Amino acid sequence: MNAQQKIKTSIGLKLLFVFFILVGLIATLGHYFAPRPSATASPIEFLPVGPEWFLEQLPRYELLPMTTFLHLVPAALFMLMLGFQLSKAFREKHPKIHRISGYTISILALTFTFTGFILGLKIPFGGNIEIITSSMVAVIFLYTLYKGILYARKKKIEQHRVWMLRMVAVSFAPLTMRLIMIPIGFMQTIEMKSIFGLLMIMSAVINLIILEIFILKRTHKLNLEFNNLKKTEVANK
Numbered sequence: 001m002n003a004q005q006k007i008k009t010s011i012g013l014k015l016l017f018v019f020f021i022l023v024g025l026i027a028t029l030g031h032y033f034a035p036r037p038s039a040t041a042s043p044i045e046f047l048p049v050g051p052e053w054f055l056e057q058l059p060r061y062e063l064l065p066m067t068t069f070l071h072l073v074p075a076a077l078f079m080l081m082l083g084f085q086l087s088k089a090f091r092e093k094h095p096k097i098h099r100i101s102g103y104t105i106s107i108l109a110l111t112f113t114f115t116g117f118i119l120g121l122k123i124p125f126g127g128n129i130e131i132i133t134s135s136m137v138a139v140i141f142l143y144t145l146y147k148g149i150l151y152a153r154k155k156k157i158e159q160h161r162v163w164m165l166r167m168v169a170v171s172f173a174p175l176t177m178r179l180i181m182i183p184i185g186f187m188q189t190i191e192m193k194s195i196f197g198l199l200m201i202m203s204a205v206i207n208l209i210i211l212e213i214f215i216l217k218r219t220h221k222l223n224l225e226f227n228n229l230k231k232t233e234v235a236n237k
Contacts, residue, residue: 017086017168023175024079028072031061048181050192053125057193060123071115074108081105082168102152109145109171113138126196133197137204141170162215169207176203 037045037054046054061068081101084090091098117138124130144167151160177199184190 018083020172020175021079021083023179024172025076027175027178028076028079031058031068031072043185047185048178049125049196050185052191052193057123057125061119064119064122067115067118071112071119074115075112078105078108078112078171081108086168106145106149109141109167113141124197126193126198126200130197130200133201137170137173137200140204141167144170165211165215166208169211170204172207173200173204176207 036058037051039051039055041051043051081104085098085101085105117135120131120134124134126133144163148160148163148167151157151163177196180199180203181192184195185192
């Protein structure tokens, strides 16, 4: 990979992260500030989740205001802080703030995961399937977060970054799911709550597969650079 390709890849990844962070802010804060469609609204106004979300599920969320608040607001703050936490320039310039921010993000992650689990258990939009799949995603998310913190405490920075990227990939699952919902919503032939849970786990898997491909390519590139360096050292002896 030449220098120009590296720059393009780096810019592409940054733009992808920024895009998902924006989607995350819209998805979380939109619960509070987005106008509620009326029962007679056009189908386009009910995208991406369909009328059953706004007319059946949203009123149930409003019965649990504190739990909903502790799920959405920490999630929004989590998304905002990710932009700085994933910035190489920021962590190299402000390592102490990076560490404090990392612990703060971990607390936020635990908060919205726990409250999200409560909401999913008490008022699952997708029924029992959502309870099962969202629990699976939560366990995977918490495991990646645990591994990331563990390697940070062991000062194994490269492994720490890899596991934190996996944590971010899983955290983006609800966002990928909402992007998938948009074209499905246009079809108007599938009841969204019947596939909500399946879309959640599918989105987490998609995100992790894409990330693992990136990690494998990066590892392969680093190995090639290391081997070329060793060959150069041997040739110069």
